Amino acid sequence: MKHHIENLITSALAGLEATGALPSGHGATVTVDHTKSKEHGDFACNIALVLAKQVRAKPRELAEKIIKALPASGKITKVEIAGPGFINFFLSPSAYHSVVRDILEKRGTFGHSRMGAGRKVQVEFVSANPTGPLHVGHGRGAAYGATLANLLDKVGYQVHREYYINDAGRQMDILATSVWLRYLELCGEKFDFPVNGYKGDYVYDIGATLHRENGDKYRQAAGKIFEDLLPDEPQGGDKETHIDALIERAKSLLGTANYRKVFDLGLKVILDDIRQDLEEFGVNYDQWYSERALVESGAADRAIARLKKSGHVYEKDGALWFRSTDYGDEKDRVLVRENGQKTYFAHDIAYHMDKLERGNDQVIDIWGADHHGYVPRIKAALAAIGDNPERLHVLLVQFAILYQGGERMQMSTRSGEFVTLRELRDEVGNDAARFFYVLRRCEQHMDFDLDLAKSQSNDNPVFYVQYAHARIHSVFRQMQEKGFQHDPANGDRHLVRLTETHEITLIQRLARYPDILEAAARDHEPHQLAYYLRELAYDFHTYYGTHTFLVDDPALRDARLNLIVATRQVIANGLQLLGVSAPESM
RNA sequence: GCGCCCGUAGCUCAGUUGGAUAGAGCACCAGCCUUCUAAGCUGGCGGUCGCAGGUUCGACUCCUGCCGGGCGCGCCA
Numbered sequence: 001m002k003h004h005i006e007n008l009i010t011s012a013l014a015g016l017e018a019t020g021a022l023p024s025g026h027g028a029t030v031t032v033d034h035t036k037s038k039e040h041g042d043f044a045c046n047i048a049l050v051l052a053k054q055v056r057a058k059p060r061e062l063a064e065k066i067i068k069a070l071p072a073s074g075k076i077t078k079v080e081i082a083g084p085g086f087i088n089f090f091l092s093p094s095a096y097h098s099v100v101r102d103i104l105e106k107r108g109t110f111g112h113s114r115m116g117a118g119r120k121v122q123v124e125f126v127s128a129n130p131t132g133p134l135h136v137g138h139g140r141g142a143a144y145g146a147t148l149a150n151l152l153d154k155v156g157y158q159v160h161r162e163y164y165i166n167d168a169g170r171q172m173d174i175l176a177t178s179v180w181l182r183y184l185e186l187c188g189e190k191f192d193f194p195v196n197g198y199k200g201d202y203v204y205d206i207g208a209t210l211h212r213e214n215g216d217k218y219r220q221a222a223g224k225i226f227e228d229l230l231p232d233e234p235q236g237g238d239k240e241t242h243i244d245a246l247i248e249r250a251k252s253l254l255g256t257a258n259y260r261k262v263f264d265l266g267l268k269v270i271l272d273d274i275r276q277d278l279e280e281f282g283v284n285y286d287q288w289y290s291e292r293a294l295v296e297s298g299a300a301d302r303a304i305a306r307l308k309k310s311g312h313v314y315e316k317d318g319a320l321w322f323r324s325t326d327y328g329d330e331k332d333r334v335l336v337r338e339n340g341q342k343t344y345f346a347h348d349i350a351y352h353m354d355k356l357e358r359g360n361d362q363v364i365d366i367w368g369a370d371h372h373g374y375v376p377r378i379k380a381a382l383a384a385i386g387d388n389p390e391r392l393h394v395l396l397v398q399f400a401i402l403y404q405g406g407e408r409m410q411m412s413t414r415s416g417e418f419v420t421l422r423e424l425r426d427e428v429g430n431d432a433a434r435f436f437y438v439l440r441r442c443e444q445h446m447d448f449d450l451d452l453a454k455s456q457s458n459d460n461p462v463f464y465v466q467y468a469h470a471r472i473h474s475v476f477r478q479m480q481e482k483g484f485q486h487d488p489a490n491g492d493r494h495l496v497r498l499t500e501t502h503e504i505t506l507i508q509r510l511a512r513y514p515d516i517l518e519a520a521a522r523d524h525e526p527h528q529l530a531y532y533l534r535e536l537a538y539d540f541h542t543y544y545g546t547h548t549f550l551v552d553d554p555a556l557r558d559a560r561l562n563l564i565v566a567t568r569q570v571i572a573n574g575l576q577l578l579g580v581s582a583p584e585s586m
Numbered sequence: 587g588c589g590c591c592c593g594u595a596g597c598u599c600a601g602u603u604g605g606a607u608a609g610a611g612c613a614c615c616a617g618c619c620u621u622c623u624a625a626g627c628u629g630g631c632g633g634u635c636g637c638a639g640g641u642u643c644g645a646c647u648c649c650u651g652c653c654g655g656g657c658g659c660g661c662c663a
Contacts, residue, residue, distance in 0.1 A: 033602065036609095046605065049643075059643075083606050084643060129663070169663045240662085319661055330589070330659075337661040344663045372590050373658045398591070398656080440599070443591055445656060447598070459612065459625095467625050478622045519602065531600065534610080545618095545627040586625065 002515055004075065005032045005043050005089055012069035013047070021065060023055060032089075034512065041078070041088035042508065048085040059085025096504065097495040099511040103566040104488065111514045111573055115521070116157030122355055123149040125366035126278065127164040130270045131175045132200050134277050135418040136448065137368070140400045142421070143437035143579070145366045146283040147526040148395075150577040155521045160360065161285045164351065167267055168292040169344055173247045174198065175270075176263035180218065180250055182207030183262075189222040195233045196243040200416030206269050210262065218262060220253045277422055281430055282579035291347055294354065300342050303350035303385075304335055312384045322349075327380035349381040356387050363391055364524070366442075369398045395524055400437075400446040428460070431580045435462035438526045438578060461534050465571060466583055468537035472568040473584040475549055475561075482550060484557065488565075491558030498559050502543040506567060509539045513570050517577075526578070533574045540567050 009030045016022035035044045048063035055062060063081045070079065075095035082088050103110045125145025128138045146161075153159045166172070178197040182204050185193075193199070210218065230245045231237030251259045271288075278284070294300070304320070307313050312323045313335065320336035322345075335346040355363045367374070375396075379389035402419060412418060425433055439461070440446050479486065498507065513532070520528040549560045572582040 031603080033605085035606090037606075040606070044605085049605080052643080086606075131663095166663065171663055317661080321661095334661045339661080341661085343661070347663095368657095369591070370657060375590085396591075396657095401656085444599075445592065461611070463625055464611090467623085471623060471626085475622050482622085515602085523603085527600080528602080531610085538610090541626055542628095544622080548622065550622055586623080 001511055002032050002043065006030050008070055008073060009045055009047060011071055012066050015069045016065060040082060041090040043089040045087045048087060063087050096507045096511055097498060099507055100495055100562055100566045101492055103510060103569050104562060107569055108573060110569065111517050112154050113514060113518055114156040115518050116152060116155050119157055119361040120359055121152055121157045121362040121364060122160040122162055122360040123364045124162045124164055129166045129171050130267055130274060131171050131198060132270065132413040133202060134274055134421040136402060136421055136424050137400055139421040139424060139433065140437045140446065141366050141397050142278060142281060142283045143434050144397055144442055144526060147438050147578055148524055151517060151521040151526060154577065155518050162287045162289055163285050165288055165290045167290055168295050168347065174243055175266050177247050177250045178203050179206045179210065179266045180262050183210045183218060186211040187216055187219045191222040191226055194243050194246055196239040198414055206266050210265055218254060218258055225249055225253065281425060282434065294351055295347055299350040299354055300346050303353050304346060306385045310384045322381065324377045324380040327383045329376045329380045333377050345377065348378060352378055352382060353385065356391060365394045367394060367396055369396045372396050395442055397442045398445045400448045402448050432460040432462050434579045435530060436460055439530050441525060441527055462580055465533045465537045467586055468540045469568055469571045469582045470584060470586040471544060472564045475564060479550055484550060486561045487558050488562055490554060491562035494555040494559040497556045498563055500547060502546055503563060506539045506543050506563065509536050510566055510570055529574055529577060533571060536571060
């Protein structure tokens with residue numbers, strides 16, 4: 001409908017240009033908006049105000065000309081000039097009634113569009129280090145990313161959902177070493193667990209599995225392990241150098257093959273857990289992409305070679321640097337350390353090069369806000385190798401700050417002090433969690449009061465929306481008890497009977513659904529859909545409260561039933577995109 | 587110190603690429619179940635849109651400066 005009016009105005013402007021009444025090449029794009037107030041009609045256009053200045057005409061006079069040049073449309077009953085020069089459009093009821101028909105025909109596909117024109121877009125999200133279970137902070141990225149991917153899919157993009165597994169870095173070595181140490185404790189070895197090791201309970205569990213399946217196979221004497229080792233923090237040393245030394249000791253004592261076995265067990269157990277957690281949360285991926293596999297394929301070396309070729313790489317202090325300052329970064333970045341190891345950054349350049357080489361027109365990364373300083377250097381690298389950094393969109397999701405008992409909770413995977421996503425899902429349910437996470441703009445800091453989530457989960461607006469869906473099902477159950485039949489064809493013939501204010505309001509809301517999907521996808525703002533669904537549910541509940549659907553007049557009854565079936569359909573469609581169930585009864 | 591994000595009702599947040607009278611939920615107050623599920627509906631209370639300038643027909647929205655909060659500034663990942 002919006003596009004229909006935009007087209008009308010565009011052709012009116014073209015007509016005016018043709019007759020010379022309006023200079024051509026003004027370059028203004030026509031935008032039509034929904035009005036806030038009913039007295040301003042259904043849609044409004046501000047084109048006259050926008051053009052007035054360049055054309056040197058009074059806005060109201062210009063608006064008059066445009067209105068006269070508008071092609072006729074059966075969907076519009078009245079067009080008028082208002083205020084400083086807005087053009088307000090009043091739609092005929094029949095224009096809206098057809099929406100009900102449209103929804104009943106398209107059902108699950110109602111609202112889909114071809115805005116994306118089949119362009120390939122990759123959405124990478126969560127990608128938490130496999131060093132522990134997902135916590136509630138990751139949950140936000142999961143819900144946000146999954147919903148955004150769903151939205152893009154429905155508006156015509158070819159979407160590829162991906163999880164990047166950081167299985168090649170130091171954090172994973174710390175995990176593997178932590179697992180090994182817990183295993184050694186079970187073997188009977190006595191020593192102080194490193195300050196910087198992973199202390200979560202799950203590390204014990206993995207260590208226990210290792211012990212159960214392998215007995216003393218990987219056992220080494222504690223004295224040998226800690227002999228001449230750099231001291232840990234409590235002994236006056238540095239916890240970082242201590243853990244690094246411990247990792248090296250583990251590798252040398254176990255040997256490459258056995259160290260890898262311990263490492264892989266930890267990785268597998270945790271990754272399986274993450275996969276299952278996300279799957280239960282309704283978050284699915286097309287691909288799980290391993291950093292280690294990427295590096296072993298030589299991609300990082302190729303990336304560095306390409307950067308060298310571009311002439312933005314130099315050596316200093318024995319390390320290899322990328323001159324990212326050439327592209328606006330605040331300082332240059334190391335690619336290869338003095339010890340010959342490539343940095344995470346080098347791997348990430350390779351990964352992003354790979355993403356673009358895979359033929360994605362657009363790449364969306366969803367990161368935690370603490371990584372924001374990382375964005376300029378990645379874009380700099382893409383620019384240096386001749387790719388267009390505009391193809392990469394990095395969306396930063398702010399942390400969910402947890403409160404319990406009015407106290408702010410710390411979230412640290414290392415210390416093992418965190419609330420897991422699984423615990424949250426158990427407490428409030430998947431539906432409430434998915435909906436709640438997506439209710440805020442991603443840049444908005446989110447306060448998550450656990451006590452509130454647990455004790456008052458019924459206040460979550462998701463139940464309000466689900467209730468509307470369930471109520472409609474209930475109407476049909478009641479209909480059968482009363483011995484009525486729903487004849488959709490009859491209802492369709494009598495849509496004109498839907499003239500009550502609440503009916504028109506509801507129909508107009510339904511008509512907006514396709515616009516909402518496009519806007520939410522385009523702006524990467526899933527919350528627009530969540531808010532829309534709440535408003536739609538409100539329109540329905542109000543309608544429900546003021547009018548009876550199961551009336552004796554078959555024409556009116558069938559028309560009303562058509563309307564609420566359409567409402568139920570749109571609610572179900574929207575909830576599905578949010579990953580929330582649409583129950584038939586509550 | 588520099589950079590990014592945020593600041594809207596008592597609380598949590600929307601505000602449709604600058605539009606008409608700034609909204610919702612929660613909380614609080616008053617009503618509505620012999621009629622399709624009261625997880626609902628109706629009405630009320632509640633605001634210097636952090637502060638001060640600027641841009642223009644028009645600013646919660648854009649620009650500048652300040653104040654306050656979060657995060658980041660490694661040869662960690």
